[in-house]
Amino acid sequence: MREATMADVVEVDLAQPVAAKPPAVQQSHAVTAASATPADLLRIAVESGADLDKLERLMALQTQWEAKEAKRAFDAAFAAFKAESVTILKGRKVTDGPLKGKSYAELHDVVNAVTPALSKYGLSSSWKLTQDTKDWMEVTCYLRHVNGHEESVSMGGPPDAGGAKNAIQARASTKTYLERYTLKAITGLSEQMDDDDGNGKAPQGNPDEVFMKYESQLLEATTADDVRRVRALAGAAFEAVKDVKGWNQFKAMADKKKAEFEGGAK
Template structure:
């Protein structure tokens, strides 16, 4: 006579939610008799608290990063032409300067091509902290068709330019003589003329064309200050025209 042992099937047991997790908090709230509406309000409050703490941690990390006194080295020397002997910082110079200090304080940067049209490109630079908070800066411009570039080179040139300046903008860093950055000085009257053209635009269509044409011309300055001034003038004019429609 044989004896057969039959094992009873085991019922899978779910692991309990980690203490302090949203699920654990919701379960505890339900067990205490709170209504779903009260639980939802409590979770919203917790989310706002977490966001505030993440922003606080980001601000502290960013302040510590700024205290590092990061110096951007101009690694590109001009070999010929009227600027022979001068130097300027390329994208990798900026990245190499900021990345170690950012990482030291739990910060990291990245880019995304947020607009990729035939005549317009926009790059957004993100600065994130390990605590969860992130901030971003966006900048756009037309493909750089100067210097006999082909279509791919023109787009790559603009993308690199936008990456360089958005990273410098979001980290609040600059290099010496940043207004020219290895390029010849630009006539301030030309900048004033484009700002005036934006301010006097009579229609949104005219303003849009002024924005596109102005960027092609003012992009030659390779100056973030010039770009921001022109952008501010266009933004103000756009609000005026939209209000008066």
């Protein structure tokens, strides 16, 4: 069956009277070719006794039209949401490690910040664990509009076995991390002073921000080549802020992850 187009409008005689309908009813259904929607054309085709092939093509056209309208409504709602200037507050302070004393936004900080503005414009977010194996997890974040259109962003990483976490805690940590970052990604938001503020430049003068930026990229790496690329970029950034201790720690993390990828490829 070919894809329906507005050319099907020509095949329906909008001026053709429907004998079985009283004049008052006919008048309420009156449409013109310029104003007719696929639903109008489908109704008139049914009333006119159109054949099955024509009805199927008009039904396909109606589906395409509804999808475009839903996308248009989604885009308008998302633009309005972005105009809200949502601020994500860093509610959790780091108590140990190289980032001790710094703060970051936990998952609930991000959710609490974006949900009211999303709901205001008929938008909502949700997650699904789209890959769950022993050594790899992937989370997909969906952003939906009430009219039916949705978009998604996926991100994956290995279980976070750092610290004293048991196996369940390691998986929960990675899942929460991925949920937080996919929600920020699909809404186009970041925390105040987060990473490079979206300008694509390495942060300058703040070793902790450099570490956080490239630690995030390292977690998102899916191949040994990805790790090499992140390691090279991180090396220049750590050198720029003269953070030898941070670089040595990051380098050890990157080398360990690269070895894991290369070992798994054998």
